Amino acid sequence: MKKIEAIIRKTKFEEVKEALLNSNIDWFEYYPVHGIGQSRQERVYRGVQYSTDVIERMKIAIVCREMFVESTINAIMSVARTGEVGDGRIFLSEVMDVWSIRTGENGDTVLRDKK
Amino acid sequence: MMTLDVIAPVVEESKDFVNGLDTLWVLLGAMLVFWMQPGFALVEAGLTQKKNTANILMKNFVDFMCGTVLYWILGFSIMYGAGNAFFGWEGFFFIGEDSNVPAECTFIFQTVFCATTATIVSGAMAERTKFSMYIVISVIISMFVYPFEGHWSWGGGWLSELGFHDFAGSTVVHLCGGALALAGAIVLGPRIDKYDKNGKSRAIPGHNLALCALGVFCLWVGWFGFNPCSTVAATGYDNAVSMSHVFVTTNMAAATGGIAALVYTWVVDGKPSLSMVCNGVLAGLVGITAGCDCVGIGASAIIGLVVSIVMCFSVSFIDKVLKIDDPVGAVSVHGVGGLLGTILTGVFCDSSIDGVEADLGVQALGAVAVAGFAFVVGMIIFNIIKHTHGLRCDKRIELEGLDIYEHGEAAYNE
Numbered sequence: 001m002k003k004i005e006a007i008i009r010k011t012k013f014e015e016v017k018e019a020l021l022n023s024n025i026d027w028f029e030y031y032p033v034h035g036i037g038q039s040r041q042e043r044v045y046r047g048v049q050y051s052t053d054v055i056e057r058m059k060i061a062i063v064c065r066e067m068f069v070e071s072t073i074n075a076i077m078s079v080a081r082t083g084e085v086g087d088g089r090i091f092l093s094e095v096m097d098v099w100s101i102r103t104g105e106n107g108d109t110v111l112r113d114k115k
Numbered sequence: 116m117m118t119l120d121v122i123a124p125v126v127e128e129s130k131d132f133v134n135g136l137d138t139l140w141v142l143l144g145a146m147l148v149f150w151m152q153p154g155f156a157l158v159e160a161g162l163t164q165k166k167n168t169a170n171i172l173m174k175n176f177v178d179f180m181c182g183t184v185l186y187w188i189l190g191f192s193i194m195y196g197a198g199n200a201f202f203g204w205e206g207f208f209f210i211g212e213d214s215n216v217p218a219e220c221t222f223i224f225q226t227v228f229c230a231t232t233a234t235i236v237s238g239a240m241a242e243r244t245k246f247s248m249y250i251v252i253s254v255i256i257s258m259f260v261y262p263f264e265g266h267w268s269w270g271g272g273w274l275s276e277l278g279f280h281d282f283a284g285s286t287v288v289h290l291c292g293g294a295l296a297l298a299g300a301i302v303l304g305p306r307i308d309k310y311d312k313n314g315k316s317r318a319i320p321g322h323n324l325a326l327c328a329l330g331v332f333c334l335w336v337g338w339f340g341f342n343p344c345s346t347v348a349a350t351g352y353d354n355a356v357s358m359s360h361v362f363v364t365t366n367m368a369a370a371t372g373g374i375a376a377l378v379y380t381w382v383v384d385g386k387p388s389l390s391m392v393c394n395g396v397l398a399g400l401v402g403i404t405a406g407c408d409c410v411g412i413g414a415s416a417i418i419g420l421v422v423s424i425v426m427c428f429s430v431s432f433i434d435k436v437l438k439i440d441d442p443v444g445a446v447s448v449h450g451v452g453g454l455l456g457t458i459l460t461g462v463f464c465d466s467s468i469d470g471v472e473a474d475l476g477v478q479a480l481g482a483v484a485v486a487g488f489a490f491v492v493g494m495i496i497f498n499i500i501k502h503t504h505g506l507r508c509d510k511r512i513e514l515e516g517l518d519i520y521e522h523g524e525a526a527y528n529e
Contacts, residue, residue, distance in 0.1 A: 044384045045318035046391060046444070047431040 001095040001108045002069050004062045007033065007088040008080045013058045015079040020062070023075045026112040028062040039086060057088060063095050065108050138216045140349035140358075141224050147340020148227040152179050152234065154337055157330025158397075159238040160526075162321035162390060162443040166516025167242045168526030174237040177250055182230035182257040190229055191222060193262035200273035202266050215348055224344070228288055231341075232261040235292025238443035240299040243306050245508045246521045248500050256295060260492055264291055264485045279481035280464070280473035282361075283345035285405030285456040286485050293450020294486045296441065298493030302501055305440030307513055316435050319442070324389050331393040338365055338400045342407045357408060357469055364407045365400065368419030372399020375423035383427075391427060394444045398426035401452035405478075406460030409471035414463035422455045450486070457482040 008016055013030070020028060033056075040051040064072055073090055081087050099106045156175035160168050182190075187209050195211070196203030211218030233256045237249065267274040268287050281287050311317055321327060343361040348354045376395025380388040402422030403415050410418065429447035433439050441447070461475030500506045507513075512520040519525055 043318070044380075044386060044388065045320045046388065046434070047380070047384055047427075048316050048318040048434065049384075050318040 001063060001065060001098065001111070003093045003095045004064065004069065004072055004076075004090060005093070006060050006062075006076050006080070006090045007035070007057050008060065008076070009082070009086065009088065010056055010058050012080045012082075013060075016060065016076055019075040019079045020060075020072070023072055024068045025062050025064050025072055028060050030058055030060040033057050033059045055086070063098065063111065065111055132215060133213050133217055134215045134348070134350050136350050137348045138220050141216050141220050141344055141347055144340040144344020145220075145224045145227050147337050147344065148224070148231065149179075149337075151227075151231055151334050151337030151341065154330045154333030154335075155231075155234045155238070157326045157333060158393065159241060159330075159443050161323045161325070161327030161330060162238070163241045164319065164516075165322040165527055166518055166525070168322070168518065169522050169524055170246060170517035171237065171241055172526065173246070173522060174249055174253075175234055178233040178237060178253050178257075179230040181250065181253050182233050183226055185254055185258040186226045186229045186262070187222075189258050190262040191225060193259070194225070194265040195221075195270045198266070198270075200267075200276065202263050202272075203270050215350075221347075224347070228284065228341075229257050229261055229265075231284075232288050232292045232295075233257050235289065235445050235449045236296045236299055238445040239296035239441045240303055241442045242517065243303055243507055243513050244299075245504075245506060246517065248504060248506050251500065252299070252496065255496055260295065260489060261288075261291060264488050267485070268481065274477075274481045274484070277477050277481070278472065278474060279477050280409065280460060280471055281405045281457060281481065282408045282471075283342045283404045285401060285403075285453040285460070286482050288453075289401045289404065289449040290453030290457065290482060290486050291489045293446050293448070293453055294489035295493040296445040297439070297450055298490050299497055300439050300441050300446065302494065302497035303440075303507055305438065306442070307510065309440045310438060314438060316438070321390060321442075324393075327390060327393050331396055334397060335369055335400065338369070338404075342404055346408070360468065361407045363412055364403055364410060364415035367412055367415045368399040368403030368407075368422075369396050370399070371416045371419030372396050372402065372423035372426075375399075375420045376427055379424055379427040391430070394426060394430065394448050395423040397448045398423045398452040401449055402456030402459065404453075405457045406464060406473065408469045409465060409473065410460065410463040411465055411468065414465070418456060418459050418463065421459065422452045425455055426452055454482050454486060 035055050035057055036053050037055055040053055042051050062072060076090060097106055098110045100110045152175060156172050159171045163171055189207060191209050192206040193202050196205035198204040209222055211222055233253045265287050266272045268279055268281050309317060309319060342365040343358045346354055346358050373392050373396040376391045377387045380391045399419035399422060402418050426447045429451045430444050433441055433446060458479050461473045461478030464473035466472045497506060
């Protein structure tokens with residue numbers, strides 16, 4: 001079992017959501033995040049220039065079985081890419097175990113992805 | 116001891132010449148000018164940070180509530196009572212005479228004007244003033260400063276003797292408010308973090324430009340009472356023509372003022388700024404207020420343009436060069452706009468329109484005299500408060516927000 005975490009552009013969220021619904025995973029979480037990086041956005045307020053270093057992005061997290069890792073990552077990558085700086089990152093990590101609260105069973109069969 | 120006889124309005128009975136239509140017109144004007152209070156409240160709330168929203172709304176309530184009571188007790192008599200060239204001193208607790216409208220009609224119309232002056236100051240002093248001291252300031256403005264200089268132009272004082280023309284208050288209301296606002300912002304000093312350690316200006320964006328824009332539309336509507344209803348008469352052909360003309364010039368200057376700010380910010384800053392267009396509309400309105408009855412439509416368009424462009428320049432100049440922190444641009448809009456509008460009235464006044472003549476020298480003298488008076492009195496009052504009770508709230512209160520510490524309730528809750 002693996003966990004895929006992706007930081008994507010907010011504007012790409014709808015497309016990524018569609019792509020994930022069409023792939024094999026059964027559930028994912030998402031949350032708006034603020035990050036601080038090297039890129040700056042220049043703004044003007046009442047004649048005073050200022051830059052915001054806070055960057056708004058969407059973070060999504062998916063836990064899936066080994067066999068779906070590559071297809072899920074490809075699904076995200078194919079739609080979230082614009083080619084501009086700031087498209088985001090995808091992180092992959094190991095998940096040790098999982099329990100279903102309703103049935104009490106554990107192991108990767110709990111993940112109700114399509115086969 | 117105060118007796119009921121004293122506080123009841125003493126009105127000379129004169130049913131013969133009171134005119135119903137005129138009265139309706141002026142009372143409608145009072146309603147519209149009152150509508151400028153929510154306008155100011157929304158503009159100021161929108162251009163400041165959300166942690167101070169309840170505080171700034173409260174200040175706008177205080178201005179109108181205290182203004183109403185104090186203008187009744189003392190203000191009206193200083194402004195319109197019989198006296199000398201500098202102030203009136205007769206008829207406390209409002210004693211008035213009927214004219215073409217009942218005395219109380221005149222009184223309520225002047226009351227809403229008075230409250231407008233006090234409200235201008237709250238924006239420039241936003242986000243860092245002790246609430247208790249703001250009440251003191253508001254009281255002094257409504258009771259003393261505004262009525263005193265108002266008597267010069269509108270109460271038969273020395274400026275009206277000279278032929279100074281300020282139809283609805285570019286100088287009497289707006290320049291007075293703007294000069295007081297400048298004094299307040301200077302004595303208070305800038306908000307924490309407004310300037311970095313090298314003295315470079317930093318942006319503290321307003322928290323809600325939707326509120327600000329709505330407020331400007333409210334003010335624009337309110338100005339259709341502020342200016343046209345200052346004819347104080349609606350009967351007969353001449354008044355009908357005059358009222359309509361004032362409507363047109365008022366609206367024209369607002370529109371060209373907004374356009375000027377739009378173009379200015381687009382060219383100078385790279386993008387057309389909504390908050391500056393809001394200020395531009397207001398600057399146009401402030402500028403046309405003195406001469407709305409006696410300048411042509413073309414001249415009103417020019418006044419709006421010129422005042423607004425100078426206002427845009429002034430916002431940057433005050434912020435970046437003088438390093439005076441005026442969060443909403445009240446000094447530039449009302450002070451600079453009022454000064455310039457009054458002087459431009461002397462340039463563009465056309466006596467064929469309303470039979471009014473305005474001399475450029477007298478216009479400039481009147482504007483400078485009122486501005487100087489309001490600024491000096493403001494500096495004295497604010498400095499006295501600063502060095503006795505203290506004018507500015509504690510650092511922690513300023514950082515965490517006046518809403519919670521000064522009022523115990525925030526404008527926005529989860």
